[in-house]
Amino acid sequence: MGGTNADGRGPDAQTPPYRTEDRSGIAGENRRHESRGETMDFDVIDARPRLLDWAAWALFLDIDGTLLDLAPAPDDVVVPADLPQRLESLSRRLSGAVALISGRSLENVDRLFPGGRDVAGTHGVEWRRSGKVDIVGAPWPDELTEWIREEARHLTGLLLERKPCSLALHFAANPKIEAEVHSLAMTAAALSPIALKLVRGKNVYELVPAGTDKGKAIERFLSVPPYAGRIPVFIGDDLTDEDGFKTINRLGGLSAHVGSRATAARYRLNSPEEVRHWLARLDSLIGDAP
Ligand SMILES: [Mg+2]
DSSP states (O other): OOSOOTTSOOTTSSOOEEEESOOSSGGGGOOSOOOOSSSEEEEGGGSOGGGGOGGGEEEEEOOBTTTBOOOSSGGGOOOOTTHHHHHHHHHHHTTTOEEEEOSSOHHHHHHHSOSOOOEEEGGGTEEEETTEEEEOSOOOOHHHHHHHHHHTTTOTTOEEEEOSSOEEEEOTTOGGGHHHHHHHHHHHHHHOSSOEEEEEETTEEEEEETTOOHHHHHHHHHTSTTTTTSEEEEEEOSGGGHHHHHHHHHTTOEEEEESSSOOSOSEEEOOHHHHHHHHHHHHHHHHHOO
């Protein structure tokens, strides 16, 4: 993080920094910034004043590749020791308005982050607030899993992950089979007795009941307490997070992408480590606020 804030304080003195390449959106009102190259540092203190009320934020956080470093297989991820406490602290400071928005199943999220947190799992198909779970969409057809397993026998390196409401086809162990996995998944979706959509992630295709996505899940949180009326902030890294970014942009919140690809998100953080550092700063900033 470079640069000095408009009031002369150093970058660590006041605000959580974002990095952005897109100044047309939330940062668009600020004409004092001049680009210093492809990527510019951005301090949120220069955004619209109403966005700076951190204590009025609602935080929506993707897990893999955002809070946690990616691992070769979903079960290999490591939760840093201080992260659950950090989320707990932020949740207290934000009156409970912190939710995890993940492609993982609820059950799987609970293994990583126990405690019955607010979660949208399986890309929004499973939705839990204050301990109450709702399932959006039709039950997963087990016969389809069997059909795919049979058809995929020759695809070395393919890992089928049966979730309560969906089926993920992971090919990280053998990226060369991507085209075949895609074709198989498309055929399966066409044959399925329920409406499915194909969700693409990093080295994974996932068949998910149609009708919801991460953006809709976030919007649903924002329709109820303690999220309603708050400024939504969503951080994510994957293609499946783009629905969330678009929703946040439309609602006038803050969207941040982790990584360097093209994205609808207005702000950028470089790595899960940077996200965790950012959350730590936010935690202390809200804590220090009068
Ligand atoms: Mg992710």
